[in-house]
Amino acid sequence: MxxxxxxxxxxxxxxxxxxxxxxxxxxxxxxxxxxxxxxxxxxxASKNECLIAILETVNEKAERRRIELAQGENKADENVLVSQIAVRLDMNRYHNLLAIFGSVACSDDNDLKAFFKKNQTKELNWIAKRLVDVFGEEEARHAVDHAVMLTGCIHQIIRVWNLGANTEMATETVVQFALDQLKPVIREGNKKAFFPKNWLDLTIDSLSTDYMEMKQQLIIRLSNLTKKLEKEEKAKNNEYVQFLLKEFQSENPRLFLLESVLLSLKHVFEGSSYELEISQIVKMAWQVLDSL
Amino acid sequence: MxxxxxxxxxxxxxxxxxxxxxxxxxxxxxxxxxxxxxxxxxxxASKNECLIAILETVNEKAERRRIELAQGENKADENVLVSQIAVRLDMNRYHNLLAIFGSVACSDDNDLKAFFKKNQTKELNWIAKRLVDVFGEEEARHAVDHAVMLTGCIHQIIRVWNLGANTEMATETVVQFALDQLKPVIREGNKKAFFPKNWLDLTIDSLSTDYMEMKQQLIIRLSNLTKKLEKEEKAKNNEYVQFLLKEFQSENPRLFLLESVLLSLKHVFEGSSYELEISQIVKMAWQVLDSL
DNA sequence: TATTTTTTATACTTCAAGTCTAAAAAATAA
DNA sequence: TTATTTTTTAGACTTGAAGTATAAAAAATA
The missing domain is CATH 1.10.10.60 (Homeodomain-like)
Structure with missing residues (x-):
C-alpha cells in the first residue's frame, strides 16, 4: 500500500x-x-472508505493466520477448525470491530453494506466448507445450515457474556463449546435442510455493485432457469422466464414490461420449488432495472 | 400517554x-x-429518548400479544412457545427495528445502551423460563445456555436469509426450525453448563443506572459472597471481600484503597469457581467508584 | 378575567463533513 | 541543474443537523 x-x-x-x-x-x-x-x-472519499481499507488489511491478516494454523495439520482435525474460527473473533476483539459492525447497520452507505455482506457470506462459506472437511461428505448438504447456526450461537454467546462480565472470555472456549453443543445436531444427518442448495454462492452473485456484470449474471441465471424448466416441461411458467431473458438481452429493454412481468413472476412461482431461486433473481433484476 | x-x-x-x-x-x-x-x-431530550419511548410501546404490545397467545393453552405446548417467540420477531420486522438495533451499537448514548441491554436480558430470561415450561425441570440448569443458542440461531438465520432473498421468511418457520434443530442439544441433559447459575439475574442487577441503588446491590452481593466464603473457610480470599464491604459501607470510602484492592481481587480469585461472580462484582464496583 | 403553562416561530451556536483554492513542497523528467 | 507535474498544505467556505434561547401567541387553568 x-x-x-x-x-x-x-x-x-x-x-x-x-x-x-x-x-x-x-x-x-x-x-x-x-x-x-x-x-x-x-x-x-469518506470515513467509510477508509474503514473498508482497514478492514481489508485485517481480513488479509486473518486469512494468513488461518492458513498458518492449517499448515502441516490434518484438515479433518476439529481442533484446527476451532482455532481457525477463533482467529476471526480474536481479530474482531483485538481491533474492537464489534462496535464497528454495529455502526454499519445504521450507515446508509451502500458500498459499506455490500462489503460487509460479502465478508459475511465469505466467512460462512468458508466455515461450511471446513465443516465438510471435519465431518465428512455427508455433511455437505447441511453445511450451510450448520455454519449459520454455529456462527449465530458463537456470536450470541459472546454478546450475552459481555452483557454481564467484564472479563474477556477466551474465544476458543466459546467456539469449542458451541461446536460441542451442535455436534448432535450435525451428526443427525437425515433432516431437511433450511437453506437451499448453493444458497451462499447464489448470494455472492447478487453482491456485485457493477451493473453491467450484474446484468450478465442475471442473464446467465435466467437462461439456466429456462433450461431447467424446459426439461421439466413447465412451459407455462417458462414463458415468463424466456420473455425476461429476451427482453434483458435486447438493445433497448422496455422497462414498463419488465417491471410488470417481474411483479407477476413471484406469484406465478409461489409454492413451487423454484420460489427461492425466483426470489433471488427478482431481487437482482430490480437492481439491474434501477441502473437502466 | x-x-x-x-x-x-x-x-x-x-x-x-x-x-x-x-x-x-x-x-x-x-x-x-x-x-x-x-x-x-x-x-x-434527544432523538434517542424519543426512540426509547417508541420501543417501550412496542414492547408492551409484544408482551400483551404473548399473553394472549398463552391464554387457555397448555404452557408446555411447544407450538405456543414458537408463536410467542415469533411475536417479537414479527414486531421487529413490522416496525423495521432490525436496522435500529444496528444503529444503537454505534451510538454512544448510555441510556439507550442500557435500555437495549435490559431488553435483551429480559427476553432471554423469558425464553429460558419458557424452555423450562416446555422441556421440564431438568432443563432448568441449561435453560439460559439454550435460550442464548436458540436466539443466536434464529437471528443469524434471518440475517443470512436476508442476505440473499427479498421475500420475507415466515418467522414461525424460522423459530420452529431452530427449535427442532436444537432439540437433540436440549435433550442431551448431562452436559456442563456454559453460563453460571443465575447469570442473567446477576446481569440485571448491574444494569441499573442509579448509582445509589447500584451501591446497595453491590453491598448485598459482597456480603453474600463473604458469607459463602466463610462457610467454605476460605479466610485468605475473604479478607479482600470483607475489606471491600466495610470500605464501601463507610461514610467516606477511600478511593485509592478501593481501586487498588479491586485490581488485586481478580488475580486472587483467578481460576477459582468464583472467578465469574467476582468479575461481575468488580465491574459493578468500578461503576460505583466512578460515581463517588 | 387573570395567571400559568404550553406552543410557536425564528434566530442563534456548535460541530462535523465535505469542497475549493492558491501557494508550498516534493517528485519526476529533460 | 532546471522545468514540469504531482502531491500536500492551510485555511476559508458551504452545508446540514443538533441543540439552545427567546419573545410572542395560544391554550389551559384558576
Missing part, C-alpha cells in the same frame, strides 16, 4: 480501536496522522 | 419505519408531526 495511505489508515485504525468508529471525526484522523484535510480526501 | 407526546412518537415511528432511524432528522419529525422544535425538546 502507498506509504501515505498506510500512514492514514494506521492512524485511523488506532483511533477507531481506542475510541470507536462513530466517535472518531475525520479531523481526529487528520491530527493523529499529521496530514491536511486535502490529503485525506485525496485517498478516501 | 400525553396526547402531544403520542402525536410526536407516532410521527417519529412512521418515519423511522419508512426511512430508518439514522436517516430521519429531528426536523423531519417536526414536519411530520406538525410541531415546533421547542415542543419536541419539551418532551424529549
Amino acid at each position: 502507498n506509504p501515505r495511505k498506510k500512514q492514514i489508515t494506521d492512524a485511523a485504525h488506532r483511533l477507531f480501536s481506542e475510541n470507536g468508529f462513530a466517535q472518531t471525526s475525520i479531523q481526529d484522523i487528520l491530527d493523529e496522522a499529521q496530514i491536511a484535510k486535502g490529503t485525506f480526501y485525496n485517498y478516501f | 400525553n396526547p402531544r407526546k403520542k402525536q410526536i412518537t407516532d410521527a417519529a415511528h412512521r418515519l423511522f419505519s419508512e426511512n430508518g432511524f439514522a436517516q430521519t432528522s429531528i426536523q423531519d419529525i417536526l414536519d411530520e408531526a406538525q410541531i415546533a422544535k421547542g415542543t419536541f425538546y419539551n418532551y424529549f
